[in-house]
Amino acid sequence: MSHKVALNFEDGFTRFIEGRLGETVADASYRVGINIPLDCRDGACGTCKCRVQSGEYEQGDYIEDALTEEEAAEGLALACQMRPKTDLVVDIFASSEVCKTKGQAFQARLKSVERLSGTTIAFTLEGAGALSFLPGQYVNVLVPGTEARRSYSFSSPPSAETQSFLVRDIPHGLMSTFLREALPGTALEFVGPSGSFYLREVRRPLLFLAGGTGLAPFLSMLGKLAETGCAQPTHLVYGVTNDEDLAGLDRLQEFAARIPGFGFTTCVAAERSAHPRKGYVTAHVEPSHLNGGEVDVYLCGPPPMVDAVRAWLGEHGVTPANFYYEKFSPSGAVTATGEDHRRAAA
Ligand SMILES: Cc1cc2nc3c(=O)[nH]c(=O)nc-3n(C[C@H](O)[C@H](O)[C@H](O)COP(=O)(O)OP(=O)(O)OC[C@H]3O[C@@H](n4cnc5c(N)ncnc54)[C@H](O)[C@@H]3O)c2cc1C
Numbered sequence: 001m002s003h004k005v006a007l008n009f010e011d012g013f014t015r016f017i018e019g020r021l022g023e024t025v026a027d028a029s030y031r032v033g034i035n036i037p038l039d040c041r042d043g044a045c046g047t048c049k050c051r052v053q054s055g056e057y058e059q060g061d062y063i064e065d066a067l068t069e070e071e072a073a074e075g076l077a078l079a080c081q082m083r084p085k086t087d088l089v090v091d092i093f094a095s096s097e098v099c100k101t102k103g104q105a106f107q108a109r110l111k112s113v114e115r116l117s118g119t120t121i122a123f124t125l126e127g128a129g130a131l132s133f134l135p136g137q138y139v140n141v142l143v144p145g146t147e148a149r150r151s152y153s154f155s156s157p158p159s160a161e162t163q164s165f166l167v168r169d170i171p172h173g174l175m176s177t178f179l180r181e182a183l184p185g186t187a188l189e190f191v192g193p194s195g196s197f198y199l200r201e202v203r204r205p206l207l208f209l210a211g212g213t214g215l216a217p218f219l220s221m222l223g224k225l226a227e228t229g230c231a232q233p234t235h236l237v238y239g240v241t242n243d244e245d246l247a248g249l250d251r252l253q254e255f256a257a258r259i260p261g262f263g264f265t266t267c268v269a270a271e272r273s274a275h276p277r278k279g280y281v282t283a284h285v286e287p288s289h290l291n292g293g294e295v296d297v298y299l300c301g302p303p304p305m306v307d308a309v310r311a312w313l314g315e316h317g318v319t320p321a322n323f324y325y326e327k328f329s330p331s332g333a334v335t336a337t338g339e340d341h342r343r344a345a346a
Pocket residue numbers: 138150151152153154165166167168170172173174175176177195213214216217302326327328329330331335337
């Protein structure tokens with residue numbers, strides 16, 4: 001039986017490979033031309049050290065100089081020795097370029113474009129074939145008729161046959177303008193998947209904080225949790241600026257019905273809003289959502305919202321067990337995707 005191994009590179013790209021029965025992660029990578037760092041191939045030098053984010057594996061044989069007991073306990077492993085026992089997600093400590101690979105390019109067609117709210121457009125793609133990604137990741141889409149690329153997070157789970165996305169409709173925005181006029185069937189190219197903002201193994205309660213179309217990656221994560229089940233309480237606080245920005249509530253209600261222990265709160269920041277809950281997402285985080293710090297927090301939205309929430313957590317002395325965030329920075333800006341502050345090993 002083979003297992004799927006997601007290799008995450010330092011530059012954000014992810015490649016998926018099949019690890020065949022009895023094959024090490026290094027052998028499976030080289031078989032498909034991905035040259036991850038390797039030297040002795042014998043568990044002696046430590047060059048192939050990597051971090052396992054999720055999944056089970058046999059560690060194999062190696063000496064203490066290559067990997068200490070403490071490192072192994074922290075989730076580090078040697079790619080030349082480890083053999084997957086389940087699907088794995090592995091961080092490789094090198095860029096995709098160094099490993100002579102890169103993000104895969106895909107061709108797809110627009111299947112549908114739909115206005116979900118005054119400021120939100122959803123689009124779906126078909127024809128890209130089997131696409132592997134981790135829920136929460138994004139792709140870089142080439143805006144048709146231009147040389148410009150824009151990043152969009154999947155709002156569909158990896159198992160979906162068509163991929164869906166949520167886009168904030170920005171007046172005069174390049175991609176926004178294209179989508180406002182786009183016809184189904186239009187060809188689209190994209191590269192990916194990318195990003196370290198993805199759902200890790202669920203080991204404790206989850207708190208999801210979404211701002212605007214920062215909801216997209218959470219819809220993908222919730223889609224995955226609806227399929228696999230989730231034994232931990234999960235709460236989403238979803239905030240927008242104006243009433244007309246709220247979108248995707250029907251999908252959230254479906255998830256609340258399908259995922260035991262999942263609930264969500266919406267809020268609107270504008271003072272003149274008619275919404276029953278006003279203010280920023282931080283005003284609607286309850287102590288029970290934080291579970292005394294024994295919680296994994298995922299945060300995604302526009303940069304000012306992400307910065308404000310991070311500052312709020314710091315000011316209130318909240319140190320979650322794990323904290324992952326992604327900023328939907330405008331194109332051309334320095335992107336901060338998926339920084340990870342850990343109180344404890346995952
Ligand atoms: C990792 C990552 C994932 C992302 N995922 C998503 C996603 O799932 N959904 C999504 O909607 N966006 C997402 N973004 C942002 C997206 O890539 C584009 O920047 C955004 O959609 C604007 O593209 P545009 O071509 O319509 O506008 P542009 O032509 O890029 O911008 C036009 C003008 O609007 C300004 N502008 C850009 N963004 C905003 C904003 N939010 N508010 C006000 N003014 C703005 C620009 O500075 C520029 O002056 C993501 C960004 C990153 C880095």
